[in-house]
Amino acid sequence: MRKPCMAGNWKMNNTWAETVLLAQGISNRSEGRWEDDIDVVLCPAMPNLKAAYSVIEFDNAPIAIGAQNVHWEASGAYTGEASCEMLTEVGVSYCIVGHSERREYFAETDEMVNKKAKALIQAGITPIVCVGESLAVRDEGTYLDFVSSQVRAAFAGIEATRAQKCIIAYEPIWAIGTGRTATPEQAQEVCEAIRGCISEMFDTNCAEAMRILYGGSMKPENVAGLIEKPDIDGGLIGGAALDAESFVYLVKACLE
Ligand code: PGA
Numbered sequence: 001m002r003k004p005c006m007a008g009n010w011k012m013n014n015t016w017a018e019t020v021l022l023a024q025g026i027s028n029r030s031e032g033r034w035e036d037d038i039d040v041v042l043c044p045a046m047p048n049l050k051a052a053y054s055v056i057e058f059d060n061a062p063i064a065i066g067a068q069n070v071h072w073e074a075s076g077a078y079t080g081e082a083s084c085e086m087l088t089e090v091g092v093s094y095c096i097v098g099h100s101e102r103r104e105y106f107a108e109t110d111e112m113v114n115k116k117a118k119a120l121i122q123a124g125i126t127p128i129v130c131v132g133e134s135l136a137v138r139d140e141g142t143y144l145d146f147v148s149s150q151v152r153a154a155f156a157g158i159e160a161t162r163a164q165k166c167i168i169a170y171e172p173i174w175a176i177g178t179g180r181t182a183t184p185e186q187a188q189e190v191c192e193a194i195r196g197c198i199s200e201m202f203d204t205n206c207a208e209a210m211r212i213l214y215g216g217s218m219k220p221e222n223v224a225g226l227i228e229k230p231d232i233d234g235g236l237i238g239g240a241a242l243d244a245e246s247f248v249y250l251v252k253a254c255l256e
Contacts, residue, residue, distance in 0.1 A: 004227075004254035005167060005211050005234040007041040007066060007128060008241025009096060019048035023055035025244025027063060033255070034062035038234075039211075040251055041066045041094045041128075042241075046082060053091030066094030066128065069102060072115035084123030095120050096236070098154060099130045100173045110153035117154055121162050128167045128236065129154045130215070131194070135174040143172075147190055148197040160202035164209040168194055169236040175216025177238055184225040184232075187214045191231035220246050223253040 014022060023042060034040055043066035044052045053065045071081035087095060097120070098113035113129065120127040131150040133143040147170065155163050170190050175182050182190075191212045199207035214226050215236030226232055234254055240246045 002209065002211055002233050003037070003039060005039040005041065005213060006247075006251045006254055007039075007094065007096075007167075007169075007213065007234070007236050008043060008247050009068065009099070009215070009236055009238050010042070010044045010241060011068070011101070011238060012045055013242055014044060014048060016048055016051050019044050019051045020055055022242065022244060023052040023063075024059075026247055027055055027059040027061040029244060029248040030059075030061045030063060032062065034251070038251060038254055039064065043068050043094070043096055049087070049092055050090040057091065064093045065091050066096060067092045068096045068099070070095050070097070070116055070120060070125075072112075072119035084119050084125055087125060088123060092125060094126045094128055094167075096128045096130060096169075098150070100132055100171060100176060104173075110150060113150075113154045114156055117166065118158060121158065121166070126165060126167060128169055128213070130169045130171050130236070132171040132173050132176075132216070138172065138174060144190065144193045148193060151194055151197045152201060155198070155201060160206040163198070163202055164206040167211045167213060168198075169213040169215045170194060171215035171236060173216075177217070179217050181217040181219075181222050181226075182214070184229050187226055188229035188231055191229070195231050218250065220249045220253075223250050224256075227253055 040063045056063045097116040102108040117127040133146045137146045195207045211233040213234045213236045214232045218235040219240040
């Protein structure tokens with residue numbers, strides 16, 4: 001049995017004070033059983049990572065902190081970037097890579113996603129590797145091939161024992177922030193194909209161990225149908241993660 005994971009991608013939202021309040025709201029609603037039963041991850045903006053971590057650490061809450069981006073080099077002249085070591089120092093244990101917004105607005109390529117994943121693994125930070133097709137690719141009908149090629153590129157040159165500890169988030173671009181969620185069947189079809197791709201690249205053990213999340217307008221109203229699908233192990237949540245009550249609702253939905 002795979003342990004579910006629910007990660008909140010706060011994107012470029014929340015000031016320091018708002019970060020503390022939201023982290024407290026989630027921490028206050030957390031339950032001791034989360035420790036064993038689910039990985040709950042909050043991913044605030046870079047300057048607020050320490051603020052969120054301090055709240056969780058103070059409360060000793062069963063919640064981890066994730067970053068939304070990283071640079072693969074250890075240090076150097078990379079203005080605006082942060083290294084794995086810097087993230088580790090402020091309490092980060094997960095990091096989103098290859099989010100479609102980074103691919104689209106910041107020209108993040110498959111090759112960069114691969115380098116970031118490798119650097120994170122090396123540093124002991126769990127990568128949450130995002131893949132997903134645009135509406136145009138979906139309409140063309142080539143989305144399974146498209147997503148599989150993103151997965152192959154992201155995990156190229158990584159050993160199976162390390163790959164299986166990573167997390168993949170399937171996020172169809174047409175469902176992100178649009179209110180238009182993929183149906184459970186649409187999400188399951190792609191998550192199953194991703195698991196198949198991992199099985200081909202590595203082996204069935206690796207594919208069975210790896211967590212695959214769905215992301216894209218997941219919210220309290222639609223979480224149950226998505227989470228019950230066999231290849232969906234949790235969610236990467238944008239909008240609904242900005243409200244403590246709704247995010248905790250999503251976490252609890254994974255535990256039913
Ligand atoms: P959304 O975002 O839940 O607001 O659609 C998900 C994401 O981009 O990770």
